[in-house]
Amino acid sequence: MRQRANWxxxxxxxxxxxxxxxPVYVMVRAGFSSREDYGNSGPIGMPNAFTLENFRYTMDSxxxxxxxxxxxxxxxxxxxxxxxxxxxxxxxxxxRSRWIPTVFKAMLFGLAIPAQVVVIPxxxxxxxxxxxxxxxxxxxxxxxxxxxLTTLILTSTMREINNELYEAMALDGAGSVRTFLTLVLPLSxxxxxxxxxFSALQTWNNYLLPLTLTRSEDVRVATLGxxxxxxxxALNVPGLMSAVMLTIVPILxxxxxxxRSLERGLMGVGGK
Amino acid sequence: xxRPDSAGPDTKKRGGLQHAGRPGxxxxxxxxxxxxxxxxxxxxxxxxxxxxxxxxxxxxPPEWVGLENWARLFDDAALHRAIGVTVILIVLAVVTQVxxxxxxxxxxxxxxxxxxxxxxLYFIPLLMSSAAITVLFASLVDPNFGIxxxxxxxxxxxxxxxxxxxxxxxxxxxxxxxxxxxxGSSPLHTLIxxxxxxxxxxILYQAAALDGAGRVRTFFSITIPQLKNTIVTSTIIMVVGTxxxxxxxxxxxxxxxxGATSNLPYFMYDKGIxxxxxxxxxVVAVVLIVLAMLVSILMVKxxxxxxxxxxxxxxx
Numbered sequence: 168m169r170q171r172a173n174w175x176x177x178x179x180x181x182x183x184x185x186x187x188x189x190p191v192y193v194m195v196r197a198g199f200s201s202r203e204d205y206g207n208s209g210p211i212g213m214p215n216a217f218t219l220e221n222f223r224y225t226m227d228s229x230x231x232x233x234x235x236x237x238x239x240x241x242x243x244x245x246x247x248x249x250x251x252x253x254x255x256x257x258x259x260x261x262x263r264s265r266w267i268p269t270v271f272k273a274m275l276f277g278l279a280i281p282a283q284v285v286v287i288p289x290x291x292x293x294x295x296x297x298x299x300x301x302x303x304x305x306x307x308x309x310x311x312x313x314x315x316l317t318t319l320i321l322t323s324t325m326r327e328i329n330n331e332l333y334e335a336m337a338l339d340g341a342g343s344v345r346t347f348l349t350l351v352l353p354l355s356x357x358x359x360x361x362x363x364x365f366s367a368l369q370t371w372n373n374y375l376l377p378l379t380l381t382r383s384e385d386v387r388v389a390t391l392g393x394x395x396x397x398x399x400x401a402l403n404v405p406g407l408m409s410a411v412m413l414t415i416v417p418i419l420x421x422x423x424x425x426x427r428s429l430e431r432g433l434m435g436v437g438g439k
Numbered sequence: 440x441x442r443p444d445s446a447g448p449d450t451k452k453r454g455g456l457q458h459a460g461r462p463g464x465x466x467x468x469x470x471x472x473x474x475x476x477x478x479x480x481x482x483x484x485x486x487x488x489x490x491x492x493x494x495x496x497x498x499x500p501p502e503w504v505g506l507e508n509w510a511r512l513f514d515d516a517a518l519h520r521a522i523g524v525t526v527i528l529i530v531l532a533v534v535t536q537v538x539x540x541x542x543x544x545x546x547x548x549x550x551x552x553x554x555x556x557x558x559x560l561y562f563i564p565l566l567m568s569s570a571a572i573t574v575l576f577a578s579l580v581d582p583n584f585g586i587x588x589x590x591x592x593x594x595x596x597x598x599x600x601x602x603x604x605x606x607x608x609x610x611x612x613x614x615x616x617x618x619x620x621x622x623g624s625s626p627l628h629t630l631i632x633x634x635x636x637x638x639x640x641x642i643l644y645q646a647a648a649l650d651g652a653g654r655v656r657t658f659f660s661i662t663i664p665q666l667k668n669t670i671v672t673s674t675i676i677m678v679v680g681t682x683x684x685x686x687x688x689x690x691x692x693x694x695x696x697x698g699a700t701s702n703l704p705y706f707m708y709d710k711g712i713x714x715x716x717x718x719x720x721x722v723v724a725v726v727l728i729v730l731a732m733l734v735s736i737l738m739v740k741x742x743x744x745x746x747x748x749x750x751x752x753x754x755x
Contacts, residue, residue: 173654176546183543184557190622191563194575209589210579251470257462264464270471273479279735280478281683284704284727287711287720288484289477294497311477314470343462372568374686379712390570394690397574404578411571418566430562430630 197408198222205405221409225396229384230410233392236302237371237414240388243306244370245363248317251310252362253355256321257347261333271322277315286379293380300382308380309370317362320431324358325351360428364421368429371417389414482728488721495715508718518723520698521706524613525682528702531617532624532681537674540625544632545662558633565626572623573690580605580615606692609699616700619687624680628673635669636662668741675738683731703727 193210198221200214208215258264259271289308290299298304328351336346352359374390381387387395393410400407422429489508491501512518547558564572579585587602596602605611639662647657663670685705688694694701694709701709704727711720 176542179542180546180557183539184560187561187563187622187626190575190579193579197578206584209592210585211589247473251473254462254466255470258464258467261461262464262466263461266464270467273471273474275739276732277474277478279732279739280482281679281728281731283684283686284707284724284731285478285481285485286708287717287724288481288488290495290712291484291488291493291717292477292480294495307473308477311473314474314478318470343466347462372570374568374570374690378689390568393568393570393574397577397690402584404581404584407574407578411567411574414568414571415566422566 194408194411197405198412199409200405202403202405210404221405222413224403224406225410225413228396228399228406230389230392230396230413232384233387233389234413236386237389238417240302240305240309240377241367241370243302244309244313245366247306247310248313248362248366249359252314252317252321253352253359254347255314256318256325256355257351259318259322260325260328261343261351274315274318278319280312280315282312283375286375289376290379299380300386302381302386304380305373305376305386305388306370308376309366309373313362313366313369317366320362320365321355321358324355324361328354357428360425361431364425364428364431367421368418371414485721485724485728488717489725491718493717495712495717501717504718508722511719512722512726517698517701518703518706521701521703524698524700525702527613528617528620529678529681531613532620532677533674535617535621536625536628536677537670539621540628540673541632541666541670543625544629545636545658545666547629547633548636561629562626564623565630567623569623569684569686570690572619573687576615576619576622577691607696609696612692612696612700616688616691619691620681623687624677628677631673631676632666632669635666639665671741672738675734675741679731679734683727 189211196214197205197210199217199219201216201218201220204215255270259267259274293299293304293308296304298307332350332354333346336350341349372390374394377386377388377391378394381391389410393407393414396407396410400410488501490503490505492504492507493499493501543561547554547561567575580587582588582603582605587600587605590596590602591598591600601608601611605615643661643665644657647661652660682702683704685702685708688700688702688705689708692700694705703723707720707723707727710716710723
């Protein structure tokens with residue numbers, strides 16, 4: 168019934184597509200162009216030749232190490248989230264304690280804490296506990312800030328599990344550990360995938376926590392590297408753009424292989 | 440799989456079935472500990488630091504100064520300017536992002552196959568960190584290597600034109616930041632609106648078509664009212680995001696030229712961490728935390744997210 172062509176909408180959608188895609192084009196085109204080529208034809212011009220030289224140059228300038236640090240930070244955060252959040256969600260959904268409503272409220276409250284605004288007290292705390300300038304000192308707060316949303320996502324997944332399945336497990340004499348491992352975890356795969364993607368995205372893309380909680384080049388992550396290269400590569404836009412592209416590659420891979428989880432995870436980003 | 444010989448124990452267990460296999464509170468301890476230490480404790484620490492003089496040097500502990508930092512809130516012109524910048528950025532974000540993401544989101548929710556490909560492209564900015572987006576746009580607006588240089592050549596503009604120093608002029612610098620927010624954040628809101636629009640029952644549109652309602656009327660009398668909750672949620676997320684974040688400003692302009700792009704959280708960072716005046720920075724942090732929480736609580740109330748609790752297992 169609504170299948171007639173809607174030209175004003177199509178034109179608007181096309182214009183918006185151009186606004187989104189022009190910067191993306193500039194980035195990809197510059198990343199694969201030589202400095203001379205980019206200088207001659209400008210950011211929007213057509214490329215003359217294709218080169219991987221910028222990526223080699225960027226990696227030689229230490230960006231590989233920064234990407235590795237980002238990887239360690241992200242994997243470390245995701246592992247801790249995986250160890251702590253599913254048990255918490257399980258308690259909220261199946262526990263009998265009278266404290267559970269309070270725990271659930273605390274998670275809702277946690278959603279409201281603006282992560283970027285607490286960098287000053289976090290710096291104070293991380294210095295106090297002696298984790299300043301270490302990846303662990305960034306991992307711990309990163310975990311803390313994704314706990315509320317990942318817990319809420321996972322509790323809604325776990326609520327879908329049929330009560331009869333729990334009763335069958337109980338009849339079988341299974342305790343809470345066995346129920347968790349053989350029933351709850353396998354049936355929560357979708358929710359777990361979403362929280363993995365969400366935590367990974369948040370951590371990989373974070374700029375402020377590493378900025379305020381680290382200092383040395385040894386622990387510098389890729390987003391900080393971009394900030395440094397922005398100064399160092401002021402005259403080398405193609406080199407800078409190749410670094411930007413390198414930070415997107417892992418997320419692009421997730422987008423290709425786990426698009427549904429990514430979209431759900433992205434919706435969660437709204438809570439930050 | 441029940442064992443054949445397990446009838447005895449099973450019967451015994453049946454009485455306590457309600458409690459069998461229920462996890463104890465101990466399961467939640469690790470997560471709650473982390474949450475308390477690194478997400479809740481900072482709120483208290485911010486409040487404490489706001490009453491102290493502290494320069495971020497571990498060997499010189501914070502010194503209690505009472506309300507001294509708080510008194511500065513009232514006669515600091517730079518802070519008042521930052522409030523103005525914050526308000527301008529929120530207004531610009533709302534007036535640009537709400538209509539665009541609403542229209543594009545509703546369009547993207549349409550059933551046509553071809554749209555899926557276009558929609559995939561719309562979401563590209565979501566894959567990029569704010570650092571990546573800022574570095575990309577800094578190159579785009581660069582007077583010598585960016586789009587301004589191309590414009591100068593193509594349109595034969597004089598060397599000193601409106602595009603020649605986009606980040607050096609207070610008005611255009613704010614404009615560039617608002618544009619980066621639009622480019623980087625509206626895809627998220629498009630995604631939210633797309634989800635919302637897909638929930639609208641098709642039958643409402645069929646009824647409107649039978650009544651002979653045109654597209655514009657259908658949009659205003661069906662789509663918009665049906666998306667009311669989505670609009671509230673998306674706008675609040677947008678407002679909170681805009682007044683609590685400053686990573687883009689930090690990377691792009693450092694609040695300049697002369698404070699013209701310094702919003703409240705950037706002001707807080709600049710005072711607290713960059714200028715090592717932790718006490719005063721914490722005052723601004725406390726104000727921002729309280730504001731963000733009030734707005735978020737409003738959202739939870741408005742969307743009824745807290746009602747989830749009612750259907751929760753284990754209460755009663």
